[in-house]
Amino acid sequence: MTESTYRIQGGTGEWEVVIGLEVHAQITTNAKLFSGASTEFGAEPNTQVSLVDAAMPGMLPVLNKECVRQAVRTGLAINAQINKYSRFDRKNYFYADLPQGYQISQLYHPIVGEGKIEISLDEKDPDAHGKTIGVERIHIEQDAGKLMHDQHPTMSYVDLNRCGVALMEIVSMPDMTSPKEAAAYVRKLRSVLRYVGSCDGNMEQGSMRADVNVSVRKPGDELGTRTETKNVNSLRYIQQVIEYEAQRQVDVIESGGDIVQETRLFDPDKNETRSMRSKEDAHDYRYFPDPDLLPLELEDDYIFDCKASLPELPDEKRARYKNVLGLSAYNAAVLTAEHETAIWFEELLETTDEPEKIASSAANWLTSELFGALNKMGLSIEKSPVSPQQAAELLGLIADGTISGKIAKQVFEIMLETGDGATKIVEEKGLKQESDTGAIEKVIADVMAANEDKVAQYRGGKDKLFGFFVGQTMKAMQGKANPQVVNELLKKTLGDAG
Amino acid sequence: MAEIFELGISGIRSGIASGDFSAKEVAETFIARVSAAKSLNAVLVETPDHALAAAEATDKAKAAGETLGKMAGVPIGMKDLFCTEGVATTAGSLILEGFTPQYESTVSSNLFKAGAGMLGKLNMDQFAMGSSNETSAFGNVISPWRRNDGGNTDLAPGGSSGGSAAVVAGRIAPAATGTDTGGSIRQPAAFVGITGFKPTYGRCSRWGTIAFASSLDQAGPMAHDVRDCAIMLEAMSGFDPKDSTSLDLPVPEWEAGLKSDLAGKRIGIPKEYRVDNMPPEIEALWQQGIEWLKDAGAKIVEVSLPHTKYALPAYYIIAPAEASSNLARYDGVRYGMRDLPDGAGLQDMYAATRESGFGPEVKRRIMIGTYVLSAGYYDAYYTQAQKVRTLISQDFDKAWESCDLLLTPTAPSAAFGLGEKSDDPLAMYLNDVFTVPSSLAGLPAISVPAGLDGQGLPLGLQVIGKALDEQSVFNAGLALEERAGFVAKPEQWW
Numbered sequence: 001m002t003e004s005t006y007r008i009q010g011g012t013g014e015w016e017v018v019i020g021l022e023v024h025a026q027i028t029t030n031a032k033l034f035s036g037a038s039t040e041f042g043a044e045p046n047t048q049v050s051l052v053d054a055a056m057p058g059m060l061p062v063l064n065k066e067c068v069r070q071a072v073r074t075g076l077a078i079n080a081q082i083n084k085y086s087r088f089d090r091k092n093y094f095y096a097d098l099p100q101g102y103q104i105s106q107l108y109h110p111i112v113g114e115g116k117i118e119i120s121l122d123e124k125d126p127d128a129h130g131k132t133i134g135v136e137r138i139h140i141e142q143d144a145g146k147l148m149h150d151q152h153p154t155m156s157y158v159d160l161n162r163c164g165v166a167l168m169e170i171v172s173m174p175d176m177t178s179p180k181e182a183a184a185y186v187r188k189l190r191s192v193l194r195y196v197g198s199c200d201g202n203m204e205q206g207s208m209r210a211d212v213n214v215s216v217r218k219p220g221d222e223l224g225t226r227t228e229t230k231n232v233n234s235l236r237y238i239q240q241v242i243e244y245e246a247q248r249q250v251d252v253i254e255s256g257g258d259i260v261q262e263t264r265l266f267d268p269d270k271n272e273t274r275s276m277r278s279k280e281d282a283h284d285y286r287y288f289p290d291p292d293l294l295p296l297e298l299e300d301d302y303i304f305d306c307k308a309s310l311p312e313l314p315d316e317k318r319a320r321y322k323n324v325l326g327l328s329a330y331n332a333a334v335l336t337a338e339h340e341t342a343i344w345f346e347e348l349l350e351t352t353d354e355p356e357k358i359a360s361s362a363a364n365w366l367t368s369e370l371f372g373a374l375n376k377m378g379l380s381i382e383k384s385p386v387s388p389q390q391a392a393e394l395l396g397l398i399a400d401g402t403i404s405g406k407i408a409k410q411v412f413e414i415m416l417e418t419g420d421g422a423t424k425i426v427e428e429k430g431l432k433q434e435s436d437t438g439a440i441e442k443v444i445a446d447v448m449a450a451n452e453d454k455v456a457q458y459r460g461g462k463d464k465l466f467g468f469f470v471g472q473t474m475k476a477m478q479g480k481a482n483p484q485v486v487n488e489l490l491k492k493t494l495g496d497a498g
Numbered sequence: 499m500a501e502i503f504e505l506g507i508s509g510i511r512s513g514i515a516s517g518d519f520s521a522k523e524v525a526e527t528f529i530a531r532v533s534a535a536k537s538l539n540a541v542l543v544e545t546p547d548h549a550l551a552a553a554e555a556t557d558k559a560k561a562a563g564e565t566l567g568k569m570a571g572v573p574i575g576m577k578d579l580f581c582t583e584g585v586a587t588t589a590g591s592l593i594l595e596g597f598t599p600q601y602e603s604t605v606s607s608n609l610f611k612a613g614a615g616m617l618g619k620l621n622m623d624q625f626a627m628g629s630s631n632e633t634s635a636f637g638n639v640i641s642p643w644r645r646n647d648g649g650n651t652d653l654a655p656g657g658s659s660g661g662s663a664a665v666v667a668g669r670i671a672p673a674a675t676g677t678d679t680g681g682s683i684r685q686p687a688a689f690v691g692i693t694g695f696k697p698t699y700g701r702c703s704r705w706g707t708i709a710f711a712s713s714l715d716q717a718g719p720m721a722h723d724v725r726d727c728a729i730m731l732e733a734m735s736g737f738d739p740k741d742s743t744s745l746d747l748p749v750p751e752w753e754a755g756l757k758s759d760l761a762g763k764r765i766g767i768p769k770e771y772r773v774d775n776m777p778p779e780i781e782a783l784w785q786q787g788i789e790w791l792k793d794a795g796a797k798i799v800e801v802s803l804p805h806t807k808y809a810l811p812a813y814y815i816i817a818p819a820e821a822s823s824n825l826a827r828y829d830g831v832r833y834g835m836r837d838l839p840d841g842a843g844l845q846d847m848y849a850a851t852r853e854s855g856f857g858p859e860v861k862r863r864i865m866i867g868t869y870v871l872s873a874g875y876y877d878a879y880y881t882q883a884q885k886v887r888t889l890i891s892q893d894f895d896k897a898w899e900s901c902d903l904l905l906t907p908t909a910p911s912a913a914f915g916l917g918e919k920s921d922d923p924l925a926m927y928l929n930d931v932f933t934v935p936s937s938l939a940g941l942p943a944i945s946v947p948a949g950l951d952g953q954g955l956p957l958g959l960q961v962i963g964k965a966l967d968e969q970s971v972f973n974a975g976l977a978l979e980e981r982a983g984f985v986a987k988p989e990q991w992w
Contacts, residue, residue, distance in 0.1 A: 051600075057827070287871075
């Protein structure tokens, strides 16, 4: 573990930044938390609203058990305490996007207690630059609807599609001390959520967003007063908020002012945060246990089943890739960061009985060739036009010497364009590598005959000319000669004659 | 033979079964009774077509030889707290004026499935908050009863199910639905000389019933007698997956289990229910009740419910707290009334709508509830009240070690005159002193008409039972009913 050295340089010296994040993650489920309404993204406004979501008189919430299961699985994935007794509370406030006049949440008894998340600050050497970030709690709550202010000159419209959608609020400890750490935390949390399958982590669609708590202090001092910037929905914005807020707070304090505990909003266009409401104007939410819902009590067997349903998680997987498959630390980190990448990689390995033999070369190929190609095409790995099985075929041709690494790049490009298999392409295009010593020797003899002067120079000690002979031989064979055989034969022939 | 309008549920059932009359005749009889009783102001919306359609369905089913539902051919009154599909539902409030649900509450739906028809939506205290019906936004219901002093003072029918009480007592409907949060079935039943039953919390689904205080609200029947209540409760109750607090238990056959022989039953008499200033007539009636139950074979034991005196204060914290949150949805945004002054923003619209849409008693309780949940007061009020609630439940648990049922008066007085207590909310709240503890504990309880006071007004006795033991409550109620021989009815003046 290394100490972060992120510091704000103020007029009175260095300042340390303390960051805590409350991440709201939409739980992956087809139905809302307390109503049967659909949760599909992007539907026409107010088409996914049940009587319960619209808070019609006499309507009652019924807990969606899948949301509970996903929250418990998420808790288990971060080694958190699962609270066998939890309860729902009402958070009361008036707003047009909140039809009930209260949000059902869990204040007093959250479903998940303390856990932790390991983050890495350097992908290339994750183990040497790790840090543990504490998670204080995870609770389940309803999302609100959405107000649309741009639909009418004097009125605001309300879209209740999101209203009642299930969220997990994942509250970190104030353990982060730099924008980079905060970003690493969110990235890792998103990775874990996606492995678990409890949230798709899609920040653009609002499936994941963060309330960013920032305070500053002189290193070693007590915690300063914090501000909370609401609903920040990208990794870049989270870092910008921290940078801006830390600097703003230092400026305020150093010019003799006090930081007010308040809620702020981020304006990405101006790259600044603005006060939304101060503590004095803060709502009194009048939390109390929701009498429409019974306390939630979980059995040991249920928790055990949730645990058993978890896939191999990124930390375990990364260790296995490194220690069992022999991958470099970097490759292990890159291939496990996203669950889909790991799944793709493992499907590739499944084509052989001895995965450790091809793992390293496959990993190198994936992180360079495949990632490069996908990046260029703007595709995610699930959308890759080349399947893991096709990739295995290609890598197999390299391994058994049928084609060279250089030809393989050419073959791969054709695969991406046509979707054809590597073997078919190699045969049709005649790209098969020539390893027949007789044929190569014949070409070498021709090359030497045509370049007697250079042969003489080489034999006279100009070793560097060796590359020239390799190039000429390969060129004469249209690049299809096995380079290793060419090397061996050239050495022999040039040496022999000398 | 009795006139049709004098019949209750079981009387109508046997008349239809024996072919003495058709369900249609029953419906027409009561539809006429409803239109003739407008001066009582008990019915907010008349739904004769609904009653007729249900009656025709019953007649058709009977003609086809089909088995009839428990409530076949019985046209009932529906408290306006139940959302009824296509029929305006206001909970006695202005803020819901113009609201017509697109859905049917589980309780009303269960009753209709059992063959009942609906005569109309019944007036009530606004959002079920009141004990006299005077908080209704549409004017109070007038009790069909009058004092025997020759005067014509309008009396309160009790509340909040005052419309239900009035139509059943006036034989304007053979039965009606009620809801009980702190006594809103039992107190009005006692005031008008009918039988009212509040089941164990969770027996009747709350889905589609406009919420007052969620942890207390329970629907129940208001009818002529114990048997009718048993029949109707069987039809109303049952597990509903749409209500998380609904009990996932089969509905017992209470009617079939009725028996007034109480041999082996121990009846507890809670000493803390002897309150100051209780009228001697009520005290005497209670004593009479004890004798009747002894006569039915029960053993009488004195018990103590030591935290009784804290029940009312705790109730008037918990119920308003829940109400303040439950009523937040009436904001003028999606349905019901909207008061949007010129140039008003969202907050102004909320304020204006809720200012003009809620009556004074509802506002009072929203303010109390908001206060007791506020930061800095929550622990002192709400948390303490919840502790008291637990202690009260434990009082009952302790009592059940030495008895099976409790006998108490239903209310500390007979019906009072309209306007007599409306200026004094605390005096009004005291009406619930005997009914609130069992509500806080979620226990089943019945009010049975047992006698008249000196002014010729009905008085009720209450039997409280263990959770889920509705049968014993019905049976003790039946024993009282048989011995009390209560036949008094209000003389028709309306």
